[in-house]
Amino acid sequence: xxxxxxxxxxxxxxxxxxxxxxxxxxxxxxxxxxxxxxxxxxxxxxxxxxxxxxxxxxxxxxxxxxxxxxxxxxxxxxxxxxxxxxxxxxxxxxxxxxxxxxxxxxxxxxxxxxxxxxxxxxxxxxxxxxxxxxxxxxxxxxxxxxxxxxxxxxxxxxxxxxxxxxxxxxxxxxxxxxxxxxxxxxxxxxxxxxxxxxxxxxxxxxxxxxxxxxxxxxxxxxxxxxxxxxxxxxxxxxxxxxxxxxxxxxxxxxxxxxxxxxxxxxxxxxxxxxxxxxxxxxxxxxxxxxxxxxxxxxxxxxxxxxxxxxxxxxxxxxxxxxxxxxxxxxxxxxxxxxxxxxxxxxxxxxxxxxxxxxxxxxxxxxxxxxxxxxxxxxxxxxxxxxxxxxxxxxxxxxxxxxxxxxxxxxxxxxxxxxxxxxxxxxxxxxxxxxxxxxxxxxxxxxxxxxxxxxxxxxxxxxxxxxxxxxxxxxxxxxxxxxxxxxxxxxxxxxxxxxxxxxxxxxxxxxxxxxxxxxxxxxxxxxxxxxxxxxxxxxxxxxxxxxxxxxxxxxxxxxxxxxxxxxxxxxxxxxxxxxxxxxxxxxxxxxxxxxxxxxxxxxxxxxxxxxxxxxxxxxxxxxxxxxxxxxxxxxxxxxxxxxxxxxxxxx
Numbered sequence: 001x002x003x004x005x006x007x008x009x010x011x012x013x014x015x016x017x018x019x020x021x022x023x024x025x026x027x028x029x030x031x032x033x034x035x036x037x038x039x040x041x042x043x044x045x046x047x048x049x050x051x052x053x054x055x056x057x058x059x060x061x062x063x064x065x066x067x068x069x070x071x072x073x074x075x076x077x078x079x080x081x082x083x084x085x086x087x088x089x090x091x092x093x094x095x096x097x098x099x100x101x102x103x104x105x106x107x108x109x110x111x112x113x114x115x116x117x118x119x120x121x122x123x124x125x126x127x128x129x130x131x132x133x134x135x136x137x138x139x140x141x142x143x144x145x146x147x148x149x150x151x152x153x154x155x156x157x158x159x160x161x162x163x164x165x166x167x168x169x170x171x172x173x174x175x176x177x178x179x180x181x182x183x184x185x186x187x188x189x190x191x192x193x194x195x196x197x198x199x200x201x202x203x204x205x206x207x208x209x210x211x212x213x214x215x216x217x218x219x220x221x222x223x224x225x226x227x228x229x230x231x232x233x234x235x236x237x238x239x240x241x242x243x244x245x246x247x248x249x250x251x252x253x254x255x256x257x258x259x260x261x262x263x264x265x266x267x268x269x270x271x272x273x274x275x276x277x278x279x280x281x282x283x284x285x286x287x288x289x290x291x292x293x294x295x296x297x298x299x300x301x302x303x304x305x306x307x308x309x310x311x312x313x314x315x316x317x318x319x320x321x322x323x324x325x326x327x328x329x330x331x332x333x334x335x336x337x338x339x340x341x342x343x344x345x346x347x348x349x350x351x352x353x354x355x356x357x358x359x360x361x362x363x364x365x366x367x368x369x370x371x372x373x374x375x376x377x378x379x380x381x382x383x384x385x386x387x388x389x390x391x392x393x394x395x396x397x398x399x400x401x402x403x404x405x406x407x408x409x410x411x412x413x414x415x416x417x418x419x420x421x422x423x424x425x426x427x428x429x430x431x432x433x434x435x436x437x438x439x440x441x442x443x444x445x446x447x448x449x450x451x452x453x454x455x456x457x458x459x460x461x462x463x464x465x466x467x468x469x470x471x472x473x474x475x476x477x478x479x480x481x482x483x484x485x486x487x488x489x490x491x492x493x494x495x496x497x498x499x500x501x502x503x504x505x506x507x508x509x510x511x512x513x514x515x516x517x518x519x520x521x522x523x524x525x526x527x528x529x530x531x532x533x534x535x536x537x538x539x540x541x542x543x544x545x546x547x548x549x550x551x552x553x554x555x556x557x558x559x560x561x562x563x564x565x566x567x568x569x570x571x572x573x574x575x576x577x578x579x580x581x582x583x584x585x586x587x588x589x590x591x592x593x594x595x596x597x598x599x600x601x602x603x604x605x606x607x608x609x610x611x612x613x614x615x616x617x618x619x620x621x622x623x624x625x626x627x628x629x630x631x632x633x634x635x636x637x638x639x640x641x642x643x644x645x646x647x648x649x650x
Contacts, residue, residue, distance in 0.1 A: 018073070025066040025495040026488055029248065032059045032241060036464035040457055051129025056460060057236040058128060058137035063244055064235060064506060065144030067499020068206075070492070072151040077204040078500050078554055081602045084612075086201065093157065099203035100156020101169035102194060104149045106211035108173025110507070111145030113214070113224035117232065118142060120225060141228055148503075149173065152204070180224055188215040205557055206507040213510030220517075227510030234509045234560070235502070237345050238460070243293070243338050244498040245463030250291030251494045252470035253441070254301035256480030259284060261438035263309065268431040275382065277313045278323055278373020281306045285324070286331030286366050287445075291466070293338030293555070297497070299328035299600065303607040314382045318618045325604040325615060326369055326622030329592040332555070332585055333362030336448055336466075339555050339588070341459065342505075343581045346563045350578075351459060352452070353649055357578045357640040361586060361633045368629045369622065440473040501556050508560035515561075521568045528569055538573045539634050542566065543587055550591015551598055558588055582640045586630045593623045 039052045071077045086092045121135040128134045149170050156166035176183065192212055199208040213227050234240065253259075266280040273279060284306065288298045303324055310320040332339050335355035344351035376382070435442070447469055452462040474481045481487055515521070532538050546566075549558050563584065570580040592600040595616045604619075605612045633639055 021066065021069060021073075022488075022492050025063065025070060025499075026491040028059055028063050028066065029244065029491050029495050029498075032056060032063060032245060033248070033464050033467045035059070036241075036245075036458075036461040037468060040461050040465075051132075053238060054129040054236070056241050057238070060241040060244065060502070061137060061232070061235040062140045063495060064499055064502035065140045067495040067497070068503035069144055069147045069151070069499065070496045071500040071503075072148050072155070074496065075155055076496055076500060077206065078504060079202050079204050080199060080552065081596075081599065082200050082202070084202075084602065085596075093162065095201040097156045097162045097166050099198045099201050100152050100166035101172075102198035102211070103169070103203050103207040104153040104156075104166055105169035105173040105176070106195070106207040106214065107145050107149035107152060108170045109177055109214050109224065110210050110228065111142045111149060112174065112177035113226075114138070114141035114145055114228040116223070116225040117228045138232060141232070152207075176218075177224065180218055183215070183218040184221045186219055188219040191215040205554065206503045209504065209511050209557060209561065210507030213507070213514050216514045217510070220514075222517075226513065228506075230509040230513040231506035234345075235506055239341060239345055239351065239458075240502075240505075241460045242341055242463040243502070244494070245460065245467050246291050246336060246338055246341075247293065247498055247501075248491070248494045249444075249463070249466040249470045250288060250293075250297055251490050251497075252467070252474045252481060253291065253444075254288060254297055255486075255490050256474035256478060258438075258441045258474065258480075259288070259302045259305055261434075262287060262441055263305065264434040265431075265438040265442065268434040273374065275370075275374035275377030277309055278315065278319075278376060279370040281310060281323060282327045282330060282366055282369045282373065285327035286334065286362070289329060289331035290334050290337050290445075293332070293501075299324065299603045299607050303328075303604070307608060314380065315376065316380065318614075319376050321604065321608060321610060321615060322618035322620070322622050323369065323373060324608075325600050325619045326593055326626060328600045328603065329589045330366050330369060331362065332589045333358035333365065333582060335359065335445075336452075336462075337362075337585075339559065339585045340581070342556060342559045343563060343584060346559055347567050347577060347581060349581060353578050353644060354581050356643055356647065356649065357582050358585070360639045360643060361582050361629075364632065364639065365586070365589070365626055365629045368625050372621065372625050440477055444469055444473075501554070504554065504557040505560055508557045512560055512564055516564060521565050524565055525568050525572050529572060535573045535575075536635070538569075539575070539583075542569070542583065543630065543634055546584060546587035547591055547594060550588035551594040552591075554599065555585070555588045555591075559584075576637065576641060578644065579637045579640045583630075583634050586633050590623070590626050590630050593619050593626065595619075 035049070035052055035056050039049050042049050068077070086095055118135050118138050118141070121138055122133070124134075126134045128137055153166040153170060154163055157163050192215060195203075195208055195211040195215075199205070210227065214224060217224065217226055262284050263280060266283050267276060270276040270279050285298050285302060288302060292298055306324055307320055310323070311317070315323075331337060335358070337358070340354040340358055341351055343349075344354050444466065448462055448466045451457045451465055452459060457465060471487075475483055475487060481490060528538065528541075532541065546562075549562055553561070566580065566584065567577065570577060575583075592598050595601060598619075601612065601615050601619060604610070605615045608615075
């Protein structure tokens, strides 16, 4: 073993704690899947599991904080991409110590406030369910924030001096928490400026949102416990658990060979269309993004396969880069998409209506990108997709499996012999073989949508069914994901991503609550109505505002912070809340592509190893095309509400 390897190897007790942390997060995520499934089974017997919903809600809280701790350990807490523009060297090192210290201070303050909340609940003696007190479920909050504070300080530098300087932020946070009364009626502006500077230099988003809430509340004589109290209220929302469960579904699909099988199916289906490979890439990306929520998993997991397919068919590199960068956020408007679920929770509108309202707009955006692919093919003289390009005739990732005709001939020889020749030729076609290979993945949307809209399962139970289905298909049917360590690795990766997202949501709720208390929504409505009279102008201004929000914030934190502000505005101008929700998500989907800091741009640069400026240039046509689609969605409400009217849900 080399000296450098020895230097970075964690101390044995630390390795044990890391393994324990990984194991607990995996077990809790698994319990989140099993509990709703057990509830479905027991409910069929005419009863139910006592306390199933409260336990599921608190499992979500625990997964959020343990996952955030894992993300902090790996340096994967979500942050603005502006930090990537810092020059390498001493300046970046100093900036890292500064952001680490400020973030550690805020995490310490949040931990102190959470401890106050736990003590209040403990004195209240309220039960969660089955005799378990609520404070037991909340106890993960102060522990989680304490771990975050320590890791943020430790990760800020490789030097002990830098870590010690960042660690001063923990001491500062403890001092502020102990002297909170002295900050009352004092301007929060200096602290907000520090937090903003830290965020722009690469500090985690949760610290920005949570820190702003803390100091705004302090200046208003409000106890710090108000921030974690609001965080807890969101975490125990009846439907929030669907987000980690659907995310797990997406991870299982992405880790296995689902992308290759779906690619083959859609190439066989659209192979006659010029530019069919580009069309297929857009459709496959949208399928995966429904479950991963625009988190970047689509680009990272599928980018290599799809980029190779496009290159094999002769597409220009710039076009391929732009197409896949844009397609990484397609699908956010389709049923079961995570942003729609969160919008429904925050805006308190029916989630199923958002699912229905997003179908036509979601398909419209996919169609626009697909048409761009067709135009590129016609312009470049690219013919039909070559199914042989990277595809074995038995199916990618399915080489050792029998083809459908072989199965039919072997199992039903009499029936096979009696079939007309034209039917036999059809059954031996590439389309049928591809369809047979990808049948299990294609059934997933039917299972999910059918179980939810039929009333057989709640949204959380539907998400658990989706995760179970993906597990069975990927681990037991296709065996793309091996049981044991590979499967546990998928669960762990999911916990890291979920923690990074949910910790932002719980921090953002405090800021949202302050905005509500400050009557920011009412003031904003007054301001806009005094300056804008036309609904058309209002919608255009809303598009510009949301595009900027989508460029600077991730879609989940933007939903928690911005939606409570724009809902009253929409009502004031006569915009249906469902239509407003689709406008909101469509704009933030577009924000992923907006230079200079759209998330998809950085992910594509990392995944395809191309300069960021090259990705900017490649994404511009897609940005214009999707911008036209967003304007159509905004100004043609029938695209959103037409299907709801047809179904009598308006």
